[in-house]
Amino acid sequence: MHRLQLWTRRLRLPGTTSQWRPPLLMIGKGLGAIAAAPTLILFVFSAFVFATFLSTLKNDDKWNFRAIHQANVSAIVAQNNPANETGVTSQNHQRSIQPPPILEFPLNCGSGGNKTNGTCPKSYYPATFGPKHDQLLGQLLEAGTCPDYFRWIHEDLRPWRDSGITRDMVERARRTAHFRLAIIDGRAYVKKYRKSIQSRDLFTIWGIMQLLRRYPGRVPDLELMFDSDDRPVVQWRDYRRANSTAPPPLFRYCGDRWTLDIVFPDWSFWGWAEINIRPWENLLKELKEGNDRTKWTDREPYAYWKGNPYVAETRKDLLKCNVSESHDWNARLFIQDWIKESQQGFQHSGLADQCTHRYKIYVEGYAWSVSEKYILACDSTALLVKPHYYDFFTRSLEPLHHYWPVRENDKCRSIKFAVEWGNTHKREAEAMGRAAAAFIQEQVKMEDVYDYMFHLLNEYSKLMRFVPKVPHGAVEICSEAMGCSASDGPHREFMMESLVKGPSTSGPCSLPPPFEPKAYASLWRKSISAIRRVERWENAYWDEFLKKNQ
Template sequence: MELDKFSEKNARSQVTPWILTAILKAILTATRTVSIPAIPDAPPPPRPTYSLSCSAPPLPRDPDIPSNISQTLDLVLSPNASSASTCAAVPDPPPLPATANASSTCPAYFRFIHEDLHPWRAAGGITRAMVDQARATANFRLVVIRGRAYIERIAPAFQTRDLFTIWGMLQLLRRYPGRVPDLDLMFDCVDWPVVHADQYEGENATVLPPLFRYCGDNETLDVVFPDWSFWGWPEINIKPWNALQKELGRGNKRVKWMDRKPYAYWKGNPDVAATRQELVKCNVSKEHEWNARIYKQDWLKEIKAGYKQSDLSSQCTHRYKIYIEGSAWSVSEKYILACDSMTLVVTPKYYDFYSRVLMPMQHYWPVQDDNKCSSIKFAVDWGNSHRQKAQKIGKQASNLIQKELSMDYVYDYMFHLLTEYAKLLRFKPTKPPEAVEVCSESLACQAIGREKKFMEDSMVRSASNAGPCNLQPPFSPEEFEALKRRREKTMKQIETWEHKVSKPVDRKP
């Protein structure tokens, strides 16, 4: 046999029996597939943690500076602050590894980044002259060079809007060190958008100013950006979103939806807009029961009382909550939608960075602006007659706010917006002579009281181990048109239902 010959040959070669046995086993098992367990990748090393270290106390405050503007930012940008040396003492963390993977696909509202920047893409890019054109109404200019931020304050903003907007941008640089590209932009902290589309048609498109702000509308081209309150609003004791979002989630569980008061609730300042003053007339009275409970928020009184009656997490006690714009869009939108209560949205004119994906009867119930009281009454009557459907609408909205508006996604939105913006720049950003370098250290070390606490509470503690979420492509014309048709069809259906029970005398509250 061949096996015997093999044994004799190896015997003559003085191969020992145990070696021969091993060889035979190897031959007999050569055709078998051996599964070797994969060695799991080692977890990435922990990213460096950040901390605040202030070598000196804050500079003294100037009593002559009005209390409704940020003196902290004024001090940071003053020659006496020595912010450059403070920032130089902050070590640069290593950049994210090139192999870092995105953790998820970005929510749908990120796709509006492409829409907001489309006018400049169509114009062939953003020139330095365009950026300079945006200076006319801007509050500050931000320049980022190699991950370091420089601020030129053009005009003080109301309260601490500019301070906390800049703080948020600095936290983005900490979250994604080395990833935010060089850029140069102008930011306007006033509510109303001002870049009117009809003024920049044809040849005027070459001077279209890319102006960042908190909201926009269908007639303007301002670039929308997350508002300052995500990092806190110290003047009215609204905590940073990371903490407040959790509190709102817990507040939702205090009263089950079916056990909540079967009325529409609103609390706020009606004096900022005529439409809110009209809303007050929808309150319950001897003559009318509009199914609404409207409360005026006196902030001066509330400040003196220690904000005892303005806890947002304790206001999820009604089945329905009303969102109505103020002088423009209102930061209250996310707080109202975060309740499981079905949100009644009075026809809005403005949008912020995430609200354009909200759909009627999926995330909210639309209320006619020119027929508020009857429209609110109809919505509440419908909800109380279709309680499971109304509860579902409220839950879908709060789920969106809790899951798709986390601070992780807020930072990712900022990252993608600024990255796409920077791609359009047709010039190399350079530090303006008037600009001062700022960093988390320089801002927080000059802050005092609630300003400093909110900065500490909202500070990014370490760089992200993963890349930002994957930005989806722009809407196709067909997708965009389908969204528009879906919204219009639902709105028309609700108007038809309302018309069947409305009376002509109800047209004005």
């Protein structure tokens, strides 16, 4: 029987270096030819349909998508998958590594480079992918399970689990809110009630706009109130009785054990323009580079802190631990004068240049401080003065694993012992710093921040017992309305730097279930046990010290 081998040219997928080959077709005479004909026809038809899809994707002007071919994607695949296999990486919360085309929709600031007048174009980006893009692109990467601290979303929303959230509850949150946000059909509307500190509200809203660009059409309709001040205000004691009304749902940047405010990522992830702190995505890379410049053992063997002490008594108290002629508490403390630093062009406040000591101190300000993530990202051993507030990820930090606990009411002696212990247990102290830095670098990446925002808003919307609507007097907000009309300077610079270029090539990570009651109690007991262990070591150290010096 005569056989003819039919081959087609290799087909290269956009944005990848992988090549697909059709199966070898064996065509002969008689029944063999008849059997092979449908296979050949099916192959030709499939190739035609696929080529048509690629052409449509490339020329879809309505959505203004642009396929970006990135050769380095293959390098990333090779690094993470030496066996050249596809699938999910070893870390549970990381994404699958099969690379699809990357899509962009550039910021639409009008024709000819003219800035828009603070308005949103009618079709600035899609309200949804639509089936043809979702099925063929959106599902090429599978998202893994979210980091474990995402479980706290369930705890923060627990007060409304049974009652749901009514419009009356939302209205009661207006008392201290800075702005109201509504998302309707993928478009955002904001009504401002009062001015926030510096540009907190501006960059918080900007961050939410980037979430809508990252996951177009996936953020559900909702209405919420946001308070951008420091301290939480929804007191648990006011709603603890069985006949009490449900608390008002109020979003803010931190919480504590006595309040019910809903914790949301803070504005500085998109930049803090007033003190020249860059957006988180690039700053995180700089911090890692700063870590790599000096090995832990080669750093100054002291505890370092630099900041503004005048915002809280606990920081003023910390200054008493500075080195003096009569005492050396193993602390090196510096006052940050932001006015002077601004006048000098922020030459001495680079966060990536401050990982030069083996130990770094975190102490709260008026409430929680955004400095905590920067301190933890530096792989020096973090010494945390007993915190009273938490942000969205810090509740999963473990004492003696991610940080060393410091007493609030005896800071100086506590810091001195911590440094003495670390310098005599270098391996354990260095491992603590590395664990904290790895936690931040691997589980608080910008994509994790967006996924946390997405799941928090999604779970919040499920509790709503009313139909969201555009608030009276609200203004439509989008990235174009904010970024294109922003004046030149750090605000505009940070907006452009943190702009989400296009939709994510995967869906959000999978939200883990709530804590089981036993697991929740176990976390608390484990944390308390570690802190008390350190206190016993510390007491024994100072008892021995006093005996030697009597």
